[in-house]
Amino acid sequence: xxxxxxxxxGPDVVEVADALRVSVGLLRRRLRQIKAAEGEVTLPESAAxxxxxxxxxxxxxxxxxxxxxxxQSMGATLGGLEARGxxxxxxxxxxxxRAVLYLTPAGQAVLRERRxxxxxxxxxxxxxxxxxxELRQLQAATQLLERLAEHI
Amino acid sequence: xxxxxxxxxGPDVVEVADALRVSVGLLRRRLRQIKAAEGEVTLPESAAxxxxxxxxxxxxxxxxxxxxxxxQSMGATLGGLEARGxxxxxxxxxxxxRAVLYLTPAGQAVLRERRxxxxxxxxxxxxxxxxxxELRQLQAATQLLERLAEHI
DNA sequence: TATTGTTATACTCTATAACTATA
DNA sequence: TATAGTTATAGAGTATAACAATA
Numbered sequence: 001x002x003x004x005x006x007x008x009x010g011p012d013v014v015e016v017a018d019a020l021r022v023s024v025g026l027l028r029r030r031l032r033q034i035k036a037a038e039g040e041v042t043l044p045e046s047a048a049x050x051x052x053x054x055x056x057x058x059x060x061x062x063x064x065x066x067x068x069x070x071x072q073s074m075g076a077t078l079g080g081l082e083a084r085g086x087x088x089x090x091x092x093x094x095x096x097x098r099a100v101l102y103l104t105p106a107g108q109a110v111l112r113e114r115r116x117x118x119x120x121x122x123x124x125x126x127x128x129x130x131x132x133x134e135l136r137q138l139q140a141a142t143q144l145l146e147r148l149a150e151h152i
Numbered sequence: 153x154x155x156x157x158x159x160x161x162g163p164d165v166v167e168v169a170d171a172l173r174v175s176v177g178l179l180r181r182r183l184r185q186i187k188a189a190e191g192e193v194t195l196p197e198s199a200a201x202x203x204x205x206x207x208x209x210x211x212x213x214x215x216x217x218x219x220x221x222x223x224q225s226m227g228a229t230l231g232g233l234e235a236r237g238x239x240x241x242x243x244x245x246x247x248x249x250r251a252v253l254y255l256t257p258a259g260q261a262v263l264r265e266r267r268x269x270x271x272x273x274x275x276x277x278x279x280x281x282x283x284x285x286e287l288r289q290l291q292a293a294t295q296l297l298e299r300l301a302e303h304i
Numbered sequence: 305t306a307t308t309g310t311t312a313t314a315c316t317c318t319a320t321a322a323c324t325a326t327a
Numbered sequence: 328t329a330t331a332g333t334t335a336t337a338g339a340g341t342a343t344a345a346c347a348a349t350a
Binding site: 010011013014015016017018019020021022023024025026027028029030031033034043044046047050067068069118119120121122123125126127128129130132134135136137138139140141142143144145146147148149150151152 | 162163165166167168169170171172173174175176177178179180181182183185186195196198199202219220221270271272273274275277278279280281282284286287288289290291292293294295296297298299300301302303304
């Protein structure tokens, strides 16, 4: 609507929505299996680490908002990361209620080494079975997916 | 690598892999919240229904393989659908161990009416915030994502 | 009174293990 | 012995509710 390319060519949104639900679910289940098999950083853990890396130090509440989960859930995830020394916290000097979390050198190393089993497995599959044009398509799609997740 | 467009333009597979992991996780968590709020057909349930609709009657094991989960997990999902009359089973006349599941009229209606809350929410978000070009990109991406899930 | 964070508890989805029935 | 399916149990990830501390 309002885009001249729309005429007779715009895909049915409901169809796309349904296809997205199916494909995202499939991929997610697949990724979960891989993590379970390797016993390294879990999915929500590496999401939190990546967030801290990309956005810098943040409070648990901020991270929870960004990752679309409850503060309590994020607290549980962060607790595990803290116990293993991958993140650390310092109190906010201006607001005694808040704690600011940051990546430790060990946490940075985990990200830098791309140690995540599932990332490597995806990367291998991408390299083996996808053309570079398809890779570009996927890359573009990830941005759309993130936007979708934020505005749903 | 064999594609002339690769030179200097192929995205880093590891980067794409990581971005996929993040965006798929985000979207999935978001979808889960919606389902929880509406209390209708759950995510795995509607995945199973869609499978039966697209592929016709199938055994629990086949469905589990297609959805990348264990037969036991699929059994639990199917049990719920059966109890609500959305799918039904008939014994395989050739092999007494197997049961063939099929969509009941009620199950077909659920799919036909796109009653799924999350599908409608996605569709709304797509309509409101995405151009038709972006919709086509997403549509193309879902096929790539399914292929990826199958070959990972 | 509102906000940040924690603790306790429960639910959903999936997994593994052990079992039954049929092949 | 192998395969299809079920039952029982456990674990990961997330949620809600109730609480403490600070603003």
